[in-house]
Amino acid sequence: MLRIYQRLWQVNWAEQWQYRANLLMYLLYWLVSPIVYLAVWTTVANSQGSVKGFTANDFATYYMILLIVDQLNSEITIHLLAYKIQDGTLSGELLKPIHPILTNTLVNNLAFKALTLMAMLPVWEILFLLFRPDFSSVTPQSVLLAVPAIVLGFGINFLFGAAITCVAFWTTRVYALSEFYYALLILFAGQFVPLDLMPPAIQTIAQYLPFQLLRYFPIQLILGKLPPEVIALDFALGVFWLAVAVVIFRFVWRRGVKRFSAVGA
Amino acid sequence: MIDAIVIENLSKTYQVPEREGGFKAAVRGFFRRRYKDVHAVQRVNFRIESGEIVGFLGPNGAGKTTTLKMLSGLLHPTGGRARVLDFTPWDRKREFLQAITLVMGQRNRLSWDIPAADSFLLNQAIYRLPDAAYKATLKELDELLELGPIMRKPVRNLSLGERMKCELAAGLLHRPRVLFLDEPTIGLDITAQARIRTFLQEYNRRTGATILLTSHYMADVTALCERIIMIHEGKLKYDGGINELTHRIAPFKLICVTLQDGADCDLSPYGTLAPGENGCKTLLQVPAGEVAAVTARILADLPVHDLTIEDPPIEHVIERAFNE
Amino acid sequence: MLKLFTAFLKINIQMTLAYRAETLTHILLNLMWLGWELLSLSIIFGNTATLGGWGPGQLIALLGVFRLVNTLMAALIWPNTEKFNSSIRDGSWDYALLQPVNSLFLVSFSRMVIWRVWDLVLAAILTIVGLSMSGGGTTLLNLLGFLALAVSGMLIIYSLWIVLIALTFWFTKFDNNVTILQALLDAGRYPATVYPLWLRLIVTFVVPIAVATTVPLQALRGDLNGLQVLLYLVIGAASFFFASRIWKAGIRKYSGASS
Numbered sequence: 069m070l071r072i073y074q075r076l077w078q079v080n081w082a083e084q085w086q087y088r089a090n091l092l093m094y095l096l097y098w099l100v101s102p103i104v105y106l107a108v109w110t111t112v113a114n115s116q117g118s119v120k121g122f123t124a125n126d127f128a129t130y131y132m133i134l135l136i137v138d139q140l141n142s143e144i145t146i147h148l149l150a151y152k153i154q155d156g157t158l159s160g161e162l163l164k165p166i167h168p169i170l171t172n173t174l175v176n177n178l179a180f181k182a183l184t185l186m187a188m189l190p191v192w193e194i195l196f197l198l199f200r201p202d203f204s205s206v207t208p209q210s211v212l213l214a215v216p217a218i219v220l221g222f223g224i225n226f227l228f229g230a231a232i233t234c235v236a237f238w239t240t241r242v243y244a245l246s247e248f249y250y251a252l253l254i255l256f257a258g259q260f261v262p263l264d265l266m267p268p269a270i271q272t273i274a275q276y277l278p279f280q281l282l283r284y285f286p287i288q289l290i291l292g293k294l295p296p297e298v299i300a301l302d303f304a305l306g307v308f309w310l311a312v313a314v315v316i317f318r319f320v321w322r323r324g325v326k327r328f329s330a331v332g333a
Numbered sequence: 334m335i336d337a338i339v340i341e342n343l344s345k346t347y348q349v350p351e352r353e354g355g356f357k358a359a360v361r362g363f364f365r366r367r368y369k370d371v372h373a374v375q376r377v378n379f380r381i382e383s384g385e386i387v388g389f390l391g392p393n394g395a396g397k398t399t400t401l402k403m404l405s406g407l408l409h410p411t412g413g414r415a416r417v418l419d420f421t422p423w424d425r426k427r428e429f430l431q432a433i434t435l436v437m438g439q440r441n442r443l444s445w446d447i448p449a450a451d452s453f454l455l456n457q458a459i460y461r462l463p464d465a466a467y468k469a470t471l472k473e474l475d476e477l478l479e480l481g482p483i484m485r486k487p488v489r490n491l492s493l494g495e496r497m498k499c500e501l502a503a504g505l506l507h508r509p510r511v512l513f514l515d516e517p518t519i520g521l522d523i524t525a526q527a528r529i530r531t532f533l534q535e536y537n538r539r540t541g542a543t544i545l546l547t548s549h550y551m552a553d554v555t556a557l558c559e560r561i562i563m564i565h566e567g568k569l570k571y572d573g574g575i576n577e578l579t580h581r582i583a584p585f586k587l588i589c590v591t592l593q594d595g596a597d598c599d600l601s602p603y604g605t606l607a608p609g610e611n612g613c614k615t616l617l618q619v620p621a622g623e624v625a626a627v628t629a630r631i632l633a634d635l636p637v638h639d640l641t642i643e644d645p646p647i648e649h650v651i652e653r654a655f656n657e
Numbered sequence: 658m659l660k661l662f663t664a665f666l667k668i669n670i671q672m673t674l675a676y677r678a679e680t681l682t683h684i685l686l687n688l689m690w691l692g693w694e695l696l697s698l699s700i701i702f703g704n705t706a707t708l709g710g711w712g713p714g715q716l717i718a719l720l721g722v723f724r725l726v727n728t729l730m731a732a733l734i735w736p737n738t739e740k741f742n743s744s745i746r747d748g749s750w751d752y753a754l755l756q757p758v759n760s761l762f763l764v765s766f767s768r769m770v771i772w773r774v775w776d777l778v779l780a781a782i783l784t785i786v787g788l789s790m791s792g793g794g795t796t797l798l799n800l801l802g803f804l805a806l807a808v809s810g811m812l813i814i815y816s817l818w819i820v821l822i823a824l825t826f827w828f829t830k831f832d833n834n835v836t837i838l839q840a841l842l843d844a845g846r847y848p849a850t851v852y853p854l855w856l857r858l859i860v861t862f863v864v865p866i867a868v869a870t871t872v873p874l875q876a877l878r879g880d881l882n883g884l885q886v887l888l889y890l891v892i893g894a895a896s897f898f899f900a901s902r903i904w905k906a907g908i909r910k911y912s913g914a915s916s
Binding site (some may be wrong): 430448 | 755835
Binding site for chain 3 (some may be wrong): 090093094096097100101103104107108109111112117119121198199241244247248251254255260261265266268
């Protein structure tokens with residue numbers, strides 16, 4: 069099994085490498101919004117000292133870490149698979165004796181991630197020099213603790229993304245569904261605005277939804293801003309949501325493949 | 334009679350970066366790129382009278398499409414002169430573009446998602462056709478091509494033959510006086526090919542339009558063109574009638590003989606034996622001048638069941654002409 | 658020209674009508690994003706009275722103008738880019754050149770995403786609401802300056818687009834020709850004056866999105882003097898002039914005229 073993943077990695081890495089120019093452009097696209105919001109909040113914080121306890125430096129550290137966590141947690145399954153389901157070329161992958169999504173698609177996601185991270189590091193360095201955030205609150209322990217949190221977050225996001233992609237077995241409007249999911253993510257994950265600044269009602273809801281586990285939780289974990297009991301609660305929530313995602317994905321995938329073979333595409 | 338198309342010493346040379354295989358060569362090529370001249374068309378001359386249908390033949394890469402693109406104004410030549418309807422094509426004057434069309438069998442101009450009829454309306458606006466003229470032309474094309482229900486279905490749902498009909502109609506709505514057709518029948522089945530052919534013939538008869546057409550199907554050429562122009566590796570190879578070409582290249586006829594049951598005679602004394610086709614028992618290749626005499630002798634000497642005389646297939650003639 | 662425009666319009670309306678459900682979904686998603694944008698504005702102004710000197714009304718008006726630009730891009734520029742790139746790839750661009758119509762007109766208007774009209778209306782409403790909220794000090798002269806600069810700003814972005822796609826004639830493998838424009842568009846959402854200097858330089862000179870969003874509103878606020886307004890107008894006209902020259906050169910290059 070490990071050998072399969074190794075081979076898949078070689079193939080997918082080479083494939084993604086071919087598209088590195090496109091990748092740089094996507095990266096640019098990805099970077100703009102966080103930077104804009106960072107600039108906006110820095111201006112606000114500077115003009116009045118702090119915003120609800122957030123200083124300019126707090127914003128800088130938050131968004132700088134967000135850039136990395138965002139990359140680590142992201143998934144692109146819908147772009148890899150939806151068209152294959154729609155034009156029927158998925159059948160080729162279904163013939164192979166391995167689960168197409170949990171092997172090939174997963175590795176492709178990881179290769180994409182590795183390459184974008186590689187391209188992002190120099191950009192991140194430049195931003196670091198421009199904004200000069202003070203990372204003194206970050207400790208080795210907090211970074212170490214964030215590793216399982218990020219893996220958990222990616223697992224949840226990947227499985228939800230895959231389940232959404234599988235809706236393509238039934239309808240062509242799967243991209244709209246994915247956009248809707250992304251909108252929820254932006255609203256409840258602390259993507260452009262740290263959750264602390266959101267209206268209290270949204271904060272309460274967000275705490276229990278899976279989305280904050282993808283951004284806010286790992287970021288605050290790295291920055292050492294969470295008390296132990298919240299960390300424990302969030303990890304527990306992460307395991308719970310991962311289980312939910314597994315169940316949903318398995319259900320949609322099985323039904324979808326059944327339908328796919330019934331239609332005979 | 335005025336010449337619709339005149340070209341003199343028309344040439345097109347492309348500069349193509351030379352690339353060798355291998356990593357070293359790639360690195361070298363990055364710093365000092367070497368260019369190679371590709372002579373797509375070399376000093377070609379011909380003139381075509383108004384109202385003629387001319388077949389433009391040549392193997393792949395001979396320079397046919399390049400020539401058609403220059404004549405329709407898409408490409409600037411690197412040398413020589415061309416006049417189409419007394420315009421220099423690559424000036425791309427509005428009046429010139431109004432008077433010509435280029436239809437390429439392998440490229441689509443119609444929008445995929447909507448019915449052809451709607452794309453036609455767009456063409457009406459593009460070519461500024463008055464309502465009355467547009468309707469009359471469309472009616473005529475509809476009648477000739479039997480477009481009927483086809484043009485009201487989204488193009489993506491049409492068969493290849495149906496789509497080609499619509500492509501042709503779209504290219505002819507502005508009643509061009511010169512038609513450049515690049516492989517208009519490619520990929521079509523025999524019936525559809527025949528339909529397109531009859532249409533082109535009828536269109537030429539009705540409007541007196543000049544047609545220059547390339548095709549890989551010799552049936553298109555023999556059915557439509559009395560004259561052919563052949564180019565090979567960018568150079569003019571032949572310009573003249575099909576019959577004259579046959580006469581020059583293959584001055585023989587084929588006699589197809591089927592003998593009565595049981596009879597098994599050696600025909601080799603009467604002419605050269607050729608590989609049999611069309612269910613003939615025996616195919617004889619005989620010099621054109623001796624056909625009558627040889628036929629008479631065969632009929633007198635042998636128990637003949639059936640005998641026909643044919644021209645050599647045009648494909649063979651063309652192939653031999655290129656290999657000359 | 659107007660007749661041709663109408664013909665394009667008709668064809669594109671038909672295409673939209675063929676995809677009814679998609680259209681409805683798009684409109685709903687769009688409303689959702691608008692909700693998000695307004696929410697983030699309300700979060701910002703829940704925590705501060707002004708953003709770099711700009712009040713809520715002015716930022717809503719800026720959001721309106723930003724959405725106006727964004728919509729024009731989404732309704733015309735992106736779909737036409739896609740069509741242009743694919744027609745270069747499969748060779749059907751030849752047909753476009755054979756038509757007796759200005760090729761720049763053809764490449765700019767043959768695709769239109771019709772349902773975006775709804776978005777234009779929303780953007781206009783936002784702008785008007787924002788303007789009346791910030792109201793008061795606005796003079797008629799400032800309003801005229803605002804309108805003129807908005808038009809000229811969009812002309813500058815349009816010119817940049819022309820140059821970017823014309824580059825395809827020289828570098829045939831240039832499918833990413835507009836991505837940089839697409840990527841940086843989002844930076845037009847907030848006043849460029851709150852950005853750090855380097856970002857301000859990028860959105861003013863490299864991808865001049867701020868010229869179509871921030872600058873017109875600055876004129877409205879009375880931040881610009883007459884000379885500056887005039888300068889921006891001249892830049893708008895000049896950039897369109899140069900862009901159309903480059904486009905023509907690109908067409909000549911495509912047909913091999915230079916060699």
